[in-house]
Amino acid sequence: MSKRLRVAVVGAGAAGLCAARHVLALQHAFDPPVVYELTAQVGGTWVYEERVGCYDNGHPIHSSMYRNLRTNLPKEVMMFPDFPFDPLLPSFLPHQEVLRYLQSYSQHYGVTPHIRFETAVEEVKPVTMETGEGKVTWEVTSSGGRYGRRTETFDAVFICTGHYSDPYLPSIPGLEHFKDATHSIPVSGAVSLLEMALIGYHGRAVCKTALKETSAAAVVILSHGKPPLAFPLPPQVRQAPPVRQVLKDGGVEFGDGSVTHPQVLLLCTGYSFSYPFLSGASLGLQVEPHLVSPLYKQLLPPAWPSLFIIGICKIICPFPHFHTQVQFALAVLEGTVLLPSCAEMEAEVRREADRKLMEGVQPRHLLKMDSDQWGYYRTLARMGGFSPLPPVIQSLYEEVWRQRRRDPQKYRQINYRLVTDTQWEILELQPDRETNGERETER
Numbered sequence: 001m002s003k004r005l006r007v008a009v010v011g012a013g014a015a016g017l018c019a020a021r022h023v024l025a026l027q028h029a030f031d032p033p034v035v036y037e038l039t040a041q042v043g044g045t046w047v048y049e050e051r052v053g054c055y056d057n058g059h060p061i062h063s064s065m066y067r068n069l070r071t072n073l074p075k076e077v078m079m080f081p082d083f084p085f086d087p088l089l090p091s092f093l094p095h096q097e098v099l100r101y102l103q104s105y106s107q108h109y110g111v112t113p114h115i116r117f118e119t120a121v122e123e124v125k126p127v128t129m130e131t132g133e134g135k136v137t138w139e140v141t142s143s144g145g146r147y148g149r150r151t152e153t154f155d156a157v158f159i160c161t162g163h164y165s166d167p168y169l170p171s172i173p174g175l176e177h178f179k180d181a182t183h184s185i186p187v188s189g190a191v192s193l194l195e196m197a198l199i200g201y202h203g204r205a206v207c208k209t210a211l212k213e214t215s216a217a218a219v220v221i222l223s224h225g226k227p228p229l230a231f232p233l234p235p236q237v238r239q240a241p242p243v244r245q246v247l248k249d250g251g252v253e254f255g256d257g258s259v260t261h262p263q264v265l266l267l268c269t270g271y272s273f274s275y276p277f278l279s280g281a282s283l284g285l286q287v288e289p290h291l292v293s294p295l296y297k298q299l300l301p302p303a304w305p306s307l308f309i310i311g312i313c314k315i316i317c318p319f320p321h322f323h324t325q326v327q328f329a330l331a332v333l334e335g336t337v338l339l340p341s342c343a344e345m346e347a348e349v350r351r352e353a354d355r356k357l358m359e360g361v362q363p364r365h366l367l368k369m370d371s372d373q374w375g376y377y378r379t380l381a382r383m384g385g386f387s388p389l390p391p392v393i394q395s396l397y398e399e400v401w402r403q404r405r406r407d408p409q410k411y412r413q414i415n416y417r418l419v420t421d422t423q424w425e426i427l428e429l430q431p432d433r434e435t436n437g438e439r440e441t442e443r
């Protein structure tokens with residue numbers, strides 16, 4: 001490699017910290033990265049913010065964290081493989097411990113000095129250099145922070161902004177008639193309510209939090225289109241089919257014709273992909289609420305193989321997922337991975353999408369991985385020439401899912417320990433205690 005490459009990282013959440021950490025580890029190939037972070041600290045979605053709306057500087061508040069939230073994956077599965085959590089912590093952690101972990105990760109690997117805090121990325125634009133090879137560089141325009149507004153040039157860009165910040169609002173006829181319809185992001189302060197309606201299957205993860213934040217006499221209606229939840233729900237919670245419409249008097253009509261008049265309509269409908277600084281059209285990308293395409297290996301646009309969108313897949317182990325994707329991306333930039341032609345990569349993306357559609361996967365769920373993630377990680381590691389994830393991560397992940405299906409109220413009372421790369425063990429049961437919320441960390 002004739003010169004070291006210059007890399008921009010957008011976002012200092014878990015994915016961005018991981019990208020910067022691995023760039024710093026390859027000093028022979030890369031200059032220290034420039035990490036752009038909109039807020040004043042690292043952590044991304046793991047930073048709890050009581051407020052909603054905007055910060056004092058006018059930037060939007062992107063936190064999707066709940067006040068009393070605990071993870072629904074154990075730390076032994078969640079961790080970056082090269083940076084374990086404190087072994088004295090329980091397996092299922094409050095969000096504050098995950099944030100502390102990310103802060104420690106950033107400090108340990110020397111990432112923090114390379115982060116430009118309170119800096120907004122306004123535009124990421126490719127520029128084709130006038131060379132025989134038609135080399136592509138990237139102009140990144142940013143504003144705020146200590147540098148003010150400026151445009152800089154990079155050889156590659158890692159987009160690490162996550163997908164838990166732009167609420168997806170479904171099209172419900174008559175929704176404008178309901179004054180207090182809101183997305184699940186603002187569930188924070190205690191309120192006195194008689195009835196709350198939670199819309200969307202993800203409402204099951206908000207349900208306990210909503211009950212804790214409302215009065216003891218509150219009734220919560222969980223409306224979704226999935227099969228009824230099989231495990232026992234609190235007595236003040238009932239399930240309902242999807243919402244058909246909101247009536248002019250504010251009543252909510254469900255698919256079975258029943259009507260209720262909740263005080264709050266909480267839309268637990270997930271989030272949309274949003275990259276306002278990135279012109280998807282000029283890059284040949286289709287950015288839809290639940291899908292970004294085409295992306296080779298769910299990671300890079302075939303026409304622009306020095307742009308990487310990290311961590312957009314769902315139903316995954318996020319930190320190991322980032323760890324694997326980042327190493328593959330850097331192997332591409334170093335030349336260890338020789339990519340197929342643009343046409344061949346696009347054809348592979350189409351074949352993979354067609355396979356899933358033939359299996360009955362809905363277009364909006366094409367980025368959900370679940371059990372497919374393990375083969376995906378092995379493929380990236382093999383192509384990139386780096387160590388794959390230890391098999392114990394898959395084994396324990398699948399065990400936790402079995403425990404969760406068996407007893408969703410108590411599965412987080414179990415503590416685990418990794419014994420070897422292939423073996424884990426149960427340490428002890430935690431005391432039976434009520435939990436207030438859970439982070440959908442595998443989504």
